[in-house]
Amino acid sequence: MHDSLRINRQRLVSRLEQLGQIGALPGGGCCRLALTEEDLLGREQVIGWMHELGLEVSSDAMGNVFGLRPGTEPGPPVMTGSHIDTVRTGGIYDGNLGVLGGLEVVETLNEAGIVTQRPLCVAFFTNEEGARFAPDMMGSLVYVGGMPLEDALATEGIDGERVGECLERIGARGDAPVGNPEVHAFVELHIEQGPILEESGIAIGAVEKVQGISWQELRFTGTSNHAGTTPMRLRHDAGYAAMATGTFVRELANRIGGDQVGTVGALEIQPNLVNVVANQAHLTVDLRNTDNERLKQAETELAAFVEQLAEREGIEVKHRTLARFDPVTFDPDMVARVEASAKALGHSVMRMPSGAGHDAQMLARVCPTAMIFVPSADGISHNINEYTAPEELEAGVNVLLRVLLDLAE
Numbered sequence: 001m002h003d004s005l006r007i008n009r010q011r012l013v014s015r016l017e018q019l020g021q022i023g024a025l026p027g028g029g030c031c032r033l034a035l036t037e038e039d040l041l042g043r044e045q046v047i048g049w050m051h052e053l054g055l056e057v058s059s060d061a062m063g064n065v066f067g068l069r070p071g072t073e074p075g076p077p078v079m080t081g082s083h084i085d086t087v088r089t090g091g092i093y094d095g096n097l098g099v100l101g102g103l104e105v106v107e108t109l110n111e112a113g114i115v116t117q118r119p120l121c122v123a124f125f126t127n128e129e130g131a132r133f134a135p136d137m138m139g140s141l142v143y144v145g146g147m148p149l150e151d152a153l154a155t156e157g158i159d160g161e162r163v164g165e166c167l168e169r170i171g172a173r174g175d176a177p178v179g180n181p182e183v184h185a186f187v188e189l190h191i192e193q194g195p196i197l198e199e200s201g202i203a204i205g206a207v208e209k210v211q212g213i214s215w216q217e218l219r220f221t222g223t224s225n226h227a228g229t230t231p232m233r234l235r236h237d238a239g240y241a242a243m244a245t246g247t248f249v250r251e252l253a254n255r256i257g258g259d260q261v262g263t264v265g266a267l268e269i270q271p272n273l274v275n276v277v278a279n280q281a282h283l284t285v286d287l288r289n290t291d292n293e294r295l296k297q298a299e300t301e302l303a304a305f306v307e308q309l310a311e312r313e314g315i316e317v318k319h320r321t322l323a324r325f326d327p328v329t330f331d332p333d334m335v336a337r338v339e340a341s342a343k344a345l346g347h348s349v350m351r352m353p354s355g356a357g358h359d360a361q362m363l364a365r366v367c368p369t370a371m372i373f374v375p376s377a378d379g380i381s382h383n384i385n386e387y388t389a390p391e392e393l394e395a396g397v398n399v400l401l402r403v404l405l406d407l408a409e
């Protein structure tokens, strides 16, 4: 074991900032929605770094990218990585830390002249965010065989374009197979994106599980009419239905309790005018819970509420599930390795669940998997003000280095 080996903080932060320049937003953060021109430029930057570090780069039919560092023995690699796509109002750390942290580990090993027994692989997966194309974690889901490739390629995004045509256009479609990967173990480093570590004054989270996720899309169709002349009893108001649903989701999350959360994050009404009753409303509902039974209860109650609401209001409702993933529990031995590595490096560490979705939850279907969290300032993420201090990033990557060496030697 190379106990005294440490990563280079400055080099790590410099890569994060460089990648953050691609799709940079005024005031900070960046926008690299999956499979856009900005995503392509980000991919080129990271693939360029992979080549500079001597990794063997390949990509699969979903545009997932793999940088392989051969070991002294062949066999399934120890894999790390995450994603480089962002939401429209993204920070520079979400996903990117896991990928560039992996590259920093590789460069640290290169400098020290260390060749591990097992191969190491740094991967980034297509469309983790799901903000443009649902479901989220689509690339890793297809990679592990959880979604047929054809279905993923045919998925239409919020702008009407399809995954397959965008992959072709940006030239990201590779020829490595998907669906049945051989991976020895997977470890993903990520910012927490929530307030727990900071509030607790703890440096490292050893992630034990990920909440279940349910994304629903609702489209209400009513009748537009004059806002001044239409008596309340004669309205078929799609806008009202959307807003009532929003209020219901908040109450539902509070009532179900535990760690249930509920969000209406997208809402559009038509014709969106001050004096017209809305005839169209489109909204999304994001429900999450670590307890699948409670999550199912929330889904059932939402469906019943919406059905009764539509009937009462005399409007039509169309419903579609955009994403549905059960909660995931990580491999106890892997979680223990994260915890032990953090302690060995002198960091405070706590076991915790993940509130956000991650590629690791898909990889957990095919190999022992765990995650390492570092704190997020003020618990803010999916926001341009997302921030983690350099020394906190450094601590996380040093833990990643140690866990990867532990697994690969």
Ligand code: GLV
Binding pocket: 128, 129, 136, 355, 356, 357, 358
């Ligand atoms: C993706 O980042 C999600 O957890 O929503």
Ligand code: MN
Binding pocket: 083, 094, 095, 128, 190, 357, 358
């Ligand atoms: Mn992420």
Ligand code: MN
Binding pocket: 087, 094, 129, 382
């Ligand atoms: Mn995210």
Ligand code: MN
Binding pocket: 128, 129, 356, 357, 358
């Ligand atoms: Mn995510």
